[in-house]
Amino acid sequence: MAALATALHDAGASPFIVPAMGSHGGGAPAGQVEQLARLGVEAARVGAPILVPEDQRKVARHDSGPPLLLPAPVLDAQGLVLINRVKLHTLFVGPVQSGLSKMLLFGLGGALGAEAAHAHAASIGGSTQRLLPVLEKAVPRLLDAAPPTVGLALVEDETHALSHAEASAGADLLDTDRRLLTLAAQRHPRLPIARGALLIVEEIGKEISGTGLDPHVIGRSVGRRPGGPQFDAILACALSRGTHGNAHGIALADHTLESLVGQIDREVTALNGRTSGAPERGKIPRTHETEELAVLAALDRCAPGPVLQIRNTLALSDAIIGGVSASVLAAIGLDIIEKLPEPYFDQAGSLIHRFE
Structure with missing residues (x-):
């Protein structure tokens, strides 16, 4: 991200960072800034200020009525770069899950936009929320309202190291998410025993x-x-x-x-x-x-x-x-590093051996 900020500065732009995480961080500005910091995204480190939106503006609607929202700083900008991991989602199923498209709809929509999008997905798929039909309608409408948009899709391996990065034009966000989800699923971490x-x-x-x-x-x-x-x-x-x-x-x-x-x-x-x-x-x-x-x-x-x-x-x-x-x-290919001695609990009933 720092390299991207430097490149934008060199091109004469004045980049800034907008948190795009829906209700994460408690849905509050301070919590979202702290979440970014835990990911290593800080203004001084990246070379771009962080602007936490105070409000989201309605720019369009889902077919069934809920509003589509984008933050004011994004709408006032001259360009938008989405950066997100493509990965399996904890709730959604289907060929598109977490990625650039979801960030545009759910992340930049804030807590209210994310809630409306989840409700719309549930109305289509019930308890098994299907994301693709929602995104196919919402993403083009959001792109029409947003400034010129591109994406940078990231895929991590099972150790959470970056294993693939790919740029995407705004019009190709869904195709990029769909294609890279297959790769992300193959590299998703697994328990050592099943x-x-x-x-x-x-x-x-x-x-x-x-x-x-x-x-x-x-x-x-x-x-x-x-x-x-x-x-x-x-x-x-x-x-x-x-x-x-x-x-x-x-x-x-x-x-x-x-x-x-x-x-x-x-x-x-x-x-x-x-x-x-x-x-x-x-x-x-x-x-x-x-x-x-x-x-x-x-x-x-x-x-x-x-x-x-x-x-x-x-x-x-x-x-x-x-x-x-x-x-x-x-x-099954596991290396034994150490054989842990008994007892496993101390006098207070707490685990003695732990990773913290």
Whole structure:
């Protein structure tokens, strides 16, 4: 992004950055600026100021009536460059999911625009929201209202390193998103083992996944995903710092801790549920006082099987695995770095071995 800002400066332009993240960061300017900073996007670092929109303007409508919105700084600019990852989405299905087109409609539309777009998608696909029919109508209308637009599509590998970057003309946004989603799906991170009794996730949060836990990684979307990983129970231990109390997606877990519940900003979580059209994802699962009690309760109702512990669904290069022999781990290509000693919990009932 810094290189792009430099190139624009050299061409005589005065580039600025507009957050395009819908309800992320609590839907508030300070939260969105902090989210950008966590991604390494800061004014001094990039060489361009950050302008947080105070309002969105109605520029057109969906066929069924909800408005299409764009922020005032974008409409007042002479050009627009969209920069986003193309990847699988936590809610949408189909040939186009997260990417440049979605950023134009949902991200730049702010919390209100994202909520209207989610509702429109739900009216077409029900609980399985289908994005492509919405984007096919909305994107041309938004491009007509926006200044001349181009996109830079990014694809990451399973370690979240950039593996592909591609420029796109505004008229080709949907085609670029469709084509690169196939590549992104092939490179999406996966758990080291696909089946087990219990999956322990140390932290969940919006900067990790739109639903706190990536449903494509854990194999759930308030229900099992056919063909995905299968764990009898999932324990979520804490909210990440960067989620600002947003616990949207906590319902994907079966167990959690009282300490996590104490971290929840219920207003922010409810806003995310309304915006996405999936308020049920904020329902709090069975709650326990300590991690030890949570693990024991979970395993009491699980069939015998492996226990897998990860930091979060973005950090999958290292994991703690129990209940699987060294020979089996070697056979599936996993390297054993260390054999962890017992006990696994301290006197307070907290996990001793963790990635934090």
